[in-house]
Amino acid sequence: MKMVRSVNFKEELETKTREADRVVRSFLPEAKGFPAQMIEAMNYSVAAGGKRIRPILVMEAFRMFGGRGDTAWPFMAAIEMVHTHSLIHDDLPAIDNDDYRRGKKTTHAVYGEALGILSGDALLNYAYETALSSLADGKQTDRKIRALRILANKSGVYGMLGGQSVDVQNEKMGSLSLSSQELDYIYLHKTSALLEASLEMGAVLAGAGEREAAAMEQIGRKTGLAFQIRDDILDVTGTRETLGKPVLSDAKNQKTTYVTLYGTEKAEEIVQELTGEAEKLLERLPGEKEFLCGLLEWMACREK
Amino acid sequence: MKMVRSVNFKEELETKTREADRVVRSFLPEAKGFPAQMIEAMNYSVAAGGKRIRPILVMEAFRMFGGRGDTAWPFMAAIEMVHTHSLIHDDLPAIDNDDYRRGKKTTHAVYGEALGILSGDALLNYAYETALSSLADGKQTDRKIRALRILANKSGVYGMLGGQSVDVQNEKMGSLSLSSQELDYIYLHKTSALLEASLEMGAVLAGAGEREAAAMEQIGRKTGLAFQIRDDILDVTGTRETLGKPVLSDAKNQKTTYVTLYGTEKAEEIVQELTGEAEKLLERLPGEKEFLCGLLEWMACREK
Numbered sequence: 001m002k003m004v005r006s007v008n009f010k011e012e013l014e015t016k017t018r019e020a021d022r023v024v025r026s027f028l029p030e031a032k033g034f035p036a037q038m039i040e041a042m043n044y045s046v047a048a049g050g051k052r053i054r055p056i057l058v059m060e061a062f063r064m065f066g067g068r069g070d071t072a073w074p075f076m077a078a079i080e081m082v083h084t085h086s087l088i089h090d091d092l093p094a095i096d097n098d099d100y101r102r103g104k105k106t107t108h109a110v111y112g113e114a115l116g117i118l119s120g121d122a123l124l125n126y127a128y129e130t131a132l133s134s135l136a137d138g139k140q141t142d143r144k145i146r147a148l149r150i151l152a153n154k155s156g157v158y159g160m161l162g163g164q165s166v167d168v169q170n171e172k173m174g175s176l177s178l179s180s181q182e183l184d185y186i187y188l189h190k191t192s193a194l195l196e197a198s199l200e201m202g203a204v205l206a207g208a209g210e211r212e213a214a215a216m217e218q219i220g221r222k223t224g225l226a227f228q229i230r231d232d233i234l235d236v237t238g239t240r241e242t243l244g245k246p247v248l249s250d251a252k253n254q255k256t257t258y259v260t261l262y263g264t265e266k267a268e269e270i271v272q273e274l275t276g277e278a279e280k281l282l283e284r285l286p287g288e289k290e291f292l293c294g295l296l297e298w299m300a301c302r303e304k
Numbered sequence: 305m306k307m308v309r310s311v312n313f314k315e316e317l318e319t320k321t322r323e324a325d326r327v328v329r330s331f332l333p334e335a336k337g338f339p340a341q342m343i344e345a346m347n348y349s350v351a352a353g354g355k356r357i358r359p360i361l362v363m364e365a366f367r368m369f370g371g372r373g374d375t376a377w378p379f380m381a382a383i384e385m386v387h388t389h390s391l392i393h394d395d396l397p398a399i400d401n402d403d404y405r406r407g408k409k410t411t412h413a414v415y416g417e418a419l420g421i422l423s424g425d426a427l428l429n430y431a432y433e434t435a436l437s438s439l440a441d442g443k444q445t446d447r448k449i450r451a452l453r454i455l456a457n458k459s460g461v462y463g464m465l466g467g468q469s470v471d472v473q474n475e476k477m478g479s480l481s482l483s484s485q486e487l488d489y490i491y492l493h494k495t496s497a498l499l500e501a502s503l504e505m506g507a508v509l510a511g512a513g514e515r516e517a518a519a520m521e522q523i524g525r526k527t528g529l530a531f532q533i534r535d536d537i538l539d540v541t542g543t544r545e546t547l548g549k550p551v552l553s554d555a556k557n558q559k560t561t562y563v564t565l566y567g568t569e570k571a572e573e574i575v576q577e578l579t580g581e582a583e584k585l586l587e588r589l590p591g592e593k594e595f596l597c598g599l600l601e602w603m604a605c606r607e608k
Binding site: 039148 | 333417418428
């Protein structure tokens, strides 16, 4: 793996996070509107968000294929709404039962469980309201429809939500019982699906062809898997201080991970392999992609 | 109000329910696919459904404006998926906590709370997957986009989900505390919004103009309100035997209803007024609408 990450990568990431954050927030329901509490909960959940990785991926893929202007904006917001919806529902008492995420109270912890469920629903729905509203100007309709269908397919039963459903069932069954195929299914759907959607949508909105879009999808697939394996590794090698969350929680919960299946060293090798493959795919594509390449590497090799 | 309901209305309703049911089921995820449990839960929830009123409204509105063929089918399925999603989440322990609906176990009672949440999400998302897939043939794209935007807007924070959020908050506050404006807000969003969407989508898909679509929306609005007030009345005047559910539950839960605000007699008058207004709007529109007229009346005047 080449060290393509520039010295200024961190700074650039921060700038792009701010940019993406501004775009995402500009599409949220007007904070002073009615129904007040639901809108407040929707805004709260998105505001509590992290690095806006998915919207940044949309934007970078869009630019890489020559996209200019604000066509990708509603889709950047939409993918972040789908993602945030999944976090809100994941944190619910019936699923992960987390009252805190990134040091902030989770949505249901602030607004109650009922509004946690309903405002998660409303954010998922608002992703479609937002992306569909982009069709109003009658411009680039075909590209936007392609992007919308990617968004819907990657988010649903055959994408992210499907992955979550298997994850939840397996946690119920407990104790190290997953096969490597099952674990891959979960990671590739729960995590990869929305990264695939981000990169593919950005490309498609800029006019990329089928083969280029498929390559972007593959890059998202490999990066998502590497990202998730990195999570497994950090749970063993990280510290509470750097991660900001408890370590060794997988072992405690007897979860099957890449570390339990392959050991830390082999898991690390697989991350390097996947990242290398993703970078190779990216290199073959046209356009300016230095930052995107750095971002993919950062996602797989981060230390927290 | 005229008694337009034909002697054969009940029979016709049964036939149309079977028709709509076939259409809706044909768009569900293949029952033998993967992720198995989530797909099973999605199919279970929809199969446990009732009279398919919303898909029938789409179909009737579509036919009324001269629609032919299967253009409306994916939208019939989509509106029923949105509706079923709302029932699954409504029944959850954190909201209404119902283990039975229409004599059948609710989704979370069969599949557990986590899968109840996630498969409700997946059904909402699948509504968009289904409606968006109708765009693949490149035909009637403008009409389908209009219908999709109606679906999304009426389902979300400014439609059904918004209404549910206020309903939930008010139940938490309890004891007869709603103003008539707040009660109307809840009924017009929780119930009317999807009926408005059904009638408007059907009309738009058949090529109806803005004014005709707006009239259909108004008809849905009035009918939804009448339908919900009828519910309030039946809770007082019905019997457990005819309704198949406990009566006087609103009083027991100290819920504000049209009966507590206006009394049974006045509430009944309002239902008749709303139904009369809806029928008048319908009469002014073109096309064959005898069954639709009967259906609207049945919804407002049903005895269970």
